[in-house]
Amino acid sequence: MNERSSQSQLFFERVWDVVRCIPEGKVTSYGAIARFLGAARSARMVGYAMNASHKHDPSIPAHRVVNRLGLLSGKNHFSNPQRMQHLLEKEGVLIKDDKVQEFEKLFWDPLTELESF
DNA sequence: ATGCTGACGTCGC
DNA sequence: CGCGACGCCAGCA
Numbered sequence: 001m002n003e004r005s006s007q008s009q010l011f012f013e014r015v016w017d018v019v020r021c022i023p024e025g026k027v028t029s030y031g032a033i034a035r036f037l038g039a040a041r042s043a044r045m046v047g048y049a050m051n052a053s054h055k056h057d058p059s060i061p062a063h064r065v066v067n068r069l070g071l072l073s074g075k076n077h078f079s080n081p082q083r084m085q086h087l088l089e090k091e092g093v094l095i096k097d098d099k100v101q102e103f104e105k106l107f108w109d110p111l112t113e114l115e116s117f
Numbered sequence: 118a119t120g121c122t123g124a125c126g127t128c129g130c
Numbered sequence: 131c132g133c134g135a136c137g138c139c140a141g142c143a
Contacts, residue, residue, distance in 0.1 A: 008139065031126050040127075042138050047124035052140075067125060074124030129135080
């Protein structure tokens with residue numbers, strides 16, 4: 001494993017740490033996490049980290065991460081596409097047409113909530 | 118081996 | 131102000 005890929009691995013782990021901090025019933029976005037980690041243009045990698053999260057640690061609440069519009073863009077990557085919505089609804093988050101209702105109200109921004117890392 | 122594809126978001130024109 | 135291009139780079143075909 002070269003240095004660059006170990007950096008990426010580190011990035012993944014930081015993403016997972018942040019995701020683990022998301023409280024129940026709250027959601028955040030890929031971009032917010034990316035910005036929080038100082039990599040504003042790596043939102044895509046955050047999504048990729050979510051994909052990898054399943055096999056790394058299934059307990060990571062990947063369902064609490066949606067895109068910046070509040071859409072459940074990653075639901076197809078769960079064992080069952082309905083799984084993501086179901087998990088959120090179980091936490092009291094209402095979903096309609098794959099979109100989080102009252103998204104702004106439920107939005108959990110690591111920049112404000114964690115303030116620094 | 119090598120090339121393409123994405124759980125996105127920002128920047129440029 | 132709308133649309134297109136690019137950055138990011140691990141996994142898979």
